[in-house]
Amino acid sequence: xxxEEELLKSHISRHNLKVTKERSAxxxxxxxxxxxxxxxxxxxxxxxxxxxxxxxTIYRTLNLFCESGLAEQRQFGDGQARYELVYNVSHHxxxxxQECKRIIEFQNEEIEVLQEKVAKKNHFKIFSxxxxxxxxxxxxxxxxAETK
Amino acid sequence: xxxEEELLKSHISRHNLKVTKERSAxxxxxxxxxxxxxxxxxxxxxxxxxxxxxxxTIYRTLNLFCESGLAEQRQFGDGQARYELVYNVSHHxxxxxQECKRIIEFQNEEIEVLQEKVAKKNHFKIFSxxxxxxxxxxxxxxxxAETK
DNA sequence: ATGATTATGATAATGAATTGCATTTAGTCT
DNA sequence: AGACTAAATGCAATTCATTATCATAATCAT
Numbered sequence: 192x193x194x195e196e197e198l199l200k201s202h203i204s205r206h207n208l209k210v211t212k213e214r215s216a217x218x219x220x221x222x223x224x225x226x227x228x229x230x231x232x233x234x235x236x237x238x239x240x241x242x243x244x245x246x247x248t249i250y251r252t253l254n255l256f257c258e259s260g261l262a263e264q265r266q267f268g269d270g271q272a273r274y275e276l277v278y279n280v281s282h283h284x285x286x287x288x289q290e291c292k293r294i295i296e297f298q299n300e301e302i303e304v305l306q307e308k309v310a311k312k313n314h315f316k317i318f319s320x321x322x323x324x325x326x327x328x329x330x331x332x333x334x335x336a337e338t339k
Numbered sequence: 340x341x342x343e344e345e346l347l348k349s350h351i352s353r354h355n356l357k358v359t360k361e362r363s364a365x366x367x368x369x370x371x372x373x374x375x376x377x378x379x380x381x382x383x384x385x386x387x388x389x390x391x392x393x394x395x396t397i398y399r400t401l402n403l404f405c406e407s408g409l410a411e412q413r414q415f416g417d418g419q420a421r422y423e424l425v426y427n428v429s430h431h432x433x434x435x436x437q438e439c440k441r442i443i444e445f446q447n448e449e450i451e452v453l454q455e456k457v458a459k460k461n462h463f464k465i466f467s468x469x470x471x472x473x474x475x476x477x478x479x480x481x482x483x484a485e486t487k
Numbered sequence: 488a489t490g491a492t493t494a495t496g497a498t499a500a501t502g503a504a505t506t507g508c509a510t511t512t513a514g515t516c517t
Numbered sequence: 518a519g520a521c522t523a524a525a526t527g528c529a530a531t532t533c534a535t536t537a538t539c540a541t542a543a544t545c546a547t
Binding site: 301305 | 457469
């Protein structure tokens with residue numbers, strides 16, 4: 192049993208929930224999928240792999256993952272929630288290419304420190320934050336420069 | 340005619356659109372309203388003030404404001420888009436209290452510089468960014484400490 | 488003023504996400 | 518192992534914010 196499965200099962204037993212084959216299947220598929228997947232994408236992926244589960248269950252299970260601290264939900268402005276594994280993954284923020292939709296992750300401790308400074312100045316206690324940089328990745332800027 | 344009206348009219352004429360009493364009314368109400376207003380809130384406010392305009396037109400007009408560079412749309416995670424005046428307003432980011440929903444604006448040039456540095460390192464060209472700090476404002480942290 | 492074009496309002500439609508409910512399943516207690 | 522209780526599932530129906538449709542009205546260049 193891997194770490195992620197353990198975490199989920201611990202959350203499940205602490206809340207008197209149940210381990211089901213659907214939940215296990217969704218977890219397996221989620222861990223094996225690309226980061227920042229949408230519920231719909233995961234649903235399709237599982238259907239293709241013949242480990243089909245209802246879409247409502249996908250949503251319910253992804254929310255369960257978030258409650259258990261395994262995943263986090265993100266909104267990148269395209270109207271669909273995306274889910275990413277955060278357990279045993281160090282914190283990071285995102286660069287989002289508006290052209291090819293590529294998502295690049297980055298870490299920057301200096302920025303985090305400055306955020307805390309801003310919070311302190313405003314007598315604010317930070318629980319979470321969201322930093323997203325939108326623009327063009329290197330590939331897409333090249334293309335734009337060429338087609339000018 | 341104020342600066343905001345001028346900007347909007349310039350956008351309108353450049354795109355062969357039309358100045359209507361509805362658009363003027365929405366602009367007036369928008370400028371007079373609290374920052375970070377939702378379409379629904381603006382709709383209610385105008386109804387209360389007997390300068391009623393259809394909800395669809397509110398949406399259309401707020402989008403027009405965004406296209407003209409007058410306003411920007413923001414998502415603070417509550418499922419409703421919020422609009423804020425950005426014309427002639429210096430750039431800032433947001434602290435969002437998860438308890439009382441208060442939104443505090445702040446500016447931090449150092450963070451902006453670091454963001455550019457991150458972008459450069461990733462050969463990424465930033466067009467816009469979003470930095471939101473979620474947590475508790477000073478009032479709400481006090482209440483939480485007391486009720487413990 | 489005319490006419491072409493754009494805007495509006497009311498309502499229907501959309502799409503992501505959630506919910507209700509009948510049925511199935513998991514896990515516990517004997 | 519069997520029975521019981523609470524939770525989970527699938528499907529369809531529902532919700533909610535936002536957008537599209539379309540007939541009618543308003544704007545503005547000529």
